Amino acid sequence: METFRMRLRFLSNPRISGIILPATLFQQLQLRQRQKIKVLLGKKEVVATVLQDKRNPDANVMKVTTLLQTELGIPHPGLIQLKLEGSALRIGPSIGIVTTGIRRDPKQPIGSRTSFFYNLLQAQEGKGVFYYIFSPTDVDWESNTVKAWFLRRNKSGGYFWKKHVTAMPDVVYDRIPSRSAEKHEAVQEFKYRLASYPNLPMFNQGFFNKWGVHQLLYPNPEVNEHIPETYTSPSLTTVRNLLRKYPIVYLKPKNGSLGYGIVKVVRQAGGGFTASYHTGSGNVKKQFSKLSSLYQHVFRSRRVSAYLAQQGIPLMTFHGRPFDFRVHLHKNQQNEWVVSCTAAKVAGSGSVTTHVRTGGTVIPGDDLLQHLFGRQKALMTQRISDASIRLATAIELAKGIDLGELGLDMGIDTQGHVWMFEANSKPGRSIFKHARLRQADQESRKLLVDYSCYLANF
Ligand SMILES: Nc1ncnc2c1ncn2[C@@H]1O[C@H](COP(=O)(O)OP(=O)(O)O)[C@@H](O)[C@H]1O
Ligand SMILES: [Mg+2]
Incomplete structure (x- = not known):
């Protein structure tokens, strides 16, 4: 109708x-x-x-x-x-974003994350929706209501936060901020009870772990070519075998983020190995003549069972520095995946990852591809988007949950082949701070509303 x-x-x-x-x-x-x-x-x-x-x-x-x-x-x-x-x-539709850490302060109801949610809620402009933030403890299951924060406009056009008791929503967007918050009893109970509600979809539930995603995608012929060879809890033999096949191997925590704990191992042409990683005081590169000493050094302070060993991809470089892409994808109101933003991240000097935290820089994907490929830019853009959409589709299908948004870390190797390093179910929005990605930022927030309308059957 x-x-x-x-x-x-x-x-x-x-x-x-x-x-x-x-x-x-x-x-x-x-x-x-x-x-x-x-x-x-x-x-x-x-x-x-x-x-x-x-x-x-x-x-x-x-x-x-x-x-x-x-x-x-x-x-x-x-x-x-x-x-x-x-x-x-x-x-309606009535769309609720669930998170934790909500307080009573009408100026900063979600503390330091208030502006993040402020930006999300602003996308309601002109959409004709009820859009709000709430926490698991704000729900009254008896009366089917929730104490929610709305972002309203006053007569002079400024925004203010307003608390209101409203109906349980048609759809919930999961923005529980961290894996540790996820473990809280109130959050667990909320999710358990919500699941028993008829017809109340919650999208982007929980966090992915790198090994889980690998196991879902590696056997899938549709996307296998984009997934590096990976092993969990790698023994010395596993790392050695990988290094026989590939000159670079990455050791990564399964539940890591922001590059924490990542070690890059490189087999040297003249024999020996190097291990590079980031510490609080900067980038470190250590030389080892025997792989066993390197392995011991790395796993002296890190738990092997929390780690993966992965085929290293020789990334393309820009002014001599490796780069990769953050591809931000959304579902639209027709339930189809679209790329809302492609940002290139160029590694900082000596860094093993491309995070801004370790000196990396963000450049609009288009600019970098134009610079590197000139007239071939469109072809490369297409290749990255096609792979990303195929990956997003495969992830959603394999997970069997509703996903409205994904942040994929994608790399291109020196041969022009596209690889995926990581899929984020709660992608950060720091790439959107770039002045030329503002429009993509707005588009991305609007798409969250559109997909919510789809799930709410409006
Ligand atoms: N197998 C790999 N080969 C080459 N570079 C990699 C590999 N895995 C990770 N990286 C680099 O490290 C960055 C961070 O890795 P990622 O898997 O996204 O972990 P995190 O969760 O810490 O962001 C990637 O964006 C990429 O630049
Ligand atoms: Mg990443």
Whole structure:
């Protein structure tokens, strides 16, 4: 059934649960005057009386009485969507972003992450949605409601945070900030209870680990060519065998991020091996004549069982420095994967990874590809996007969960072949700070709303 975009207004009436629709729409929906109808907001439903507005038959306005507003927990008036589904009228969609660390402070309700969420919520502009932040402890399971923070606009155009008790949403975007927060009892219980709700999708649930993703993708012929050979809990023999096949091997923590704990091992042409890694005080490169000494050195302070050994990819270089890409992908409202941003990350001097933390720089992907490939740029761009979309599709299928967003770390080797190093289910947004990626930043946040509308069936 068609979705209608309307202006919602509240009509002061504390005694009747009523909804007034313009006469033309009223007829289109084949409603009867004073008919009792179920009205839904998120997971809340109330039986209300529908009336038609004959004076403004074509106005794009729906009026809801203040009683119905309270019963459903409708947070605010303004642009919103309406649809008839079965025999019920749905107002929404209601989209909740779940996170932890929410406080009472109306200036900084999510502490230092407030601006991150502020930016996400701003994308609601013109979309006609109810969009909010809440924490697992804000849910009242008895009444099907949630204490939520909304970002509202005042008359002079500025934004402010407002708390409101509203209905449990149609769809939840999982933004639990870390693996450790994920383990909290309140978070676990929230996820457990939510899973038993009929029809309440939650997308981008949890965190990926590198070994899990590898096991899903490596056997898949659709994407295998992009996945480096990898082993878990690598023994000295495993590392030795890998180094016989490849001149470079990466040792990486399975649950690592930001390059923490990564060691690059290189077989030297004249014999011996080097191990390079980053420490608090900078980049380190150590020489070993025997691989066993290198192995001992590395795993003296690191747990082998938390590590992977991976075929090293000889990355293409830019001004002598290796680079790779962060490809940010989204699902759109048609449930199709699209690339919202490709940013090149060029390694800092002597760094084994391309993170900004270790001296790396971000350049819009287009600029770097143009510089390196000139007229061949389009071909390379296409190759990276095609591979990324194929990988995203494969990950979603293999995981069997709803994914609306992915951040893939992709590299090109010196032969022009495309590889994937990592898939992030909670991608950071630091690449978007680049001045020329602002538009991609906005586009990316809008796509989160679009995909939520899709999942909410609006
Ligand atoms: N197998 C590899 N070959 C070459 N470079 C790699 C390899 N694995 C990782 N890297 C480099 O290290 C960076 C970080 O690796 P990644 O797997 O994304 O771990 P993290 O979770 O720490 O970001 C990559 O973006 C890439 O520059
Ligand atoms: Mg990474």
